[in-house]
Amino acid sequence: MKTKKTIAEEQAAxxxxxxxxxxxxxxxxxxxxMHDAFLRAKAESENIRRRAQEDIARASKFAIENFAEAMVPVKDSLEIALKLEAPSVESLKEGVEMTLKQLTAAFDKNRLLEIAPEPGDRLDPMKHQAISMVPSEQEANTVVSVLQKGYTISDRLLRPALVTVAQSK
Incomplete structure (x- = not known):
């Protein structure tokens, strides 16, 4: 027969x-x-990654769209100039000046900025490319003349300005 102690022990067990x-x-x-939450979080992160990749692809595909929109009127102006049957030198000059204004406005709108150092400016190797050194009365390593303007786009060098610099005396 079971004792009270054994019954109590069994009940406790x-x-x-x-x-x-x-x-x-x-x-x-x-x-x-937690497993369900983990799977949901994993699916969400994969969706975010996929959407980000699609956005990057779309951005690179259409990155030039704004610049292209700004360039279309410039092309139109050039085509109109070529359609003139008997253009005078003065009308051609006016047309070229207007087209240059349109092109400059398109460059400004798209943050394509000129690098045009003035004579006497210090040579900046980050923006200028020295083509030659010439004897000059100016201080050494200063710009004497600009052979070709340079350009930056959004603070990134697109093309350095080609310059001649003063030779040391």
């Missing part, structure tokens, strides 16, 4: 066992929830 089963069930439910 059953209670402990059922408490452990409850704790295990709760832990398994928590794991299932």
């Amino acid at each position: 059953v209670t402990t066992e059922s408490a452990l089963e409850i704790a295990l069930a709760e832990a398994q439910a928590k794991i299932a929830d």
Whole structure:
């Protein structure tokens, strides 16, 4: 016959066992929830990555669109100038000046800026390319003349200005 102590021990063991089963069930439910949350987060991050790649592809495909829109009127002006049957030198000059204004406005709108150093400016190797050195009354390594303007686009050098510089005396 079982003693009271044994019955109490068995009841305690059953209670402990059922408490452990409850704790295990709760832990398994928590794991299932966390796994579900993990899968959702992973899917969301993949969607964000895919959308970002699509945005980058679209941006590179249409990056030049604004510049192209600004250049179309310049082309139109040049075509109109070529259609004139008997252009005078003065009308051609006016047309070229107007076209140059349109081109300059297109460059400004798209942050394509000129690098045009003045004579006497210091040579800046980050913006200027010295083609030759010439004897001059100016200080050494200063710009004597500009052979070709340079350009930057959004603070990035597109083409350096080609310059001649003063030779040291």
